[in-house]
Amino acid sequence: KGIYYANNIVVATGFYDIPFLLNVPGEELPKVTHYYKDPHFYAFQQVVVVGANNSGVDAALETWRKGATVTMVVRESGIGERVKYWVRPDIINRIEEGSIKAYFNSFISAIEPHQVHIQTPDGPVTIPNQWVIAATGYQPDFSFLQHLGIQLSDDGVQKPSYDENTHETNVPGIYLAGVVCGGFNTHRLFIENSREHAVKILSHIAAKKIS
């Protein structure tokens, strides 16, 4: 612990720290994770993947390719439209050929240590299960931004207030970089198109120092 003094602060906290929860009984079990890492860990085991966007699709394909039995539970009617165009046909074909089972328009109703209960359009289904990868997305820590005095838009996006040219927020000396700039629009900014943030911020700080 200590007190640090700075003339400028750059907040680049991203949005992966707060997952959207399933809010179902059993979500607190250690077999449930919102953070997918190593596919080998799941080899030859029964895995449920919740969600069908980039993270969920990657988890389903990679764990299946390492020998897991994979079931996807997707509340929408199909695989997400924003899934990378070279990956989307792969998952659709694996589902169509029956290698990966997918329940669309469906959601998990409860998780137990050795099984998962799923509500499907054809009624409730219970399947044996060892691991649940909940790839349900994340949200930025808006309360942290507000605590710093940064204003958020009230249009539902909660986009932080900052100057697009300098990335300085409404709080002088506090800058935003990376995905956190987008509010709930977390898909609009990624590595490639966030690099310019650093240039804008450092140019502005350097100019302040000279003047």
Ligand SMILES: Cc1cc2nc3c(=O)[nH]c(=O)nc-3n(C[C@H](O)[C@H](O)[C@H](O)COP(=O)(O)OP(=O)(O)OC[C@H]3O[C@@H](n4cnc5c(N)ncnc54)[C@H](O)[C@@H]3O)c2cc1C
């Ligand atoms: C499966 C997957 C595949 C992806 N593929 C690509 C790709 O191919 N190309 C691409 O451009 N993007 C890709 N992305 C997106 C990319 O990962 C993000 O856009 C990028 O990481 C965002 O960078 P960031 O610096 O804004 O935030 P992050 O990388 O999330 O970094 C935020 C950092 O801040 C820390 N932090 C948070 N809160 C605090 C706090 N209060 N105090 C201190 N530290 C804190 C976090 O621990 C973390 O280290 C992918 C993402 C996923 C999930």
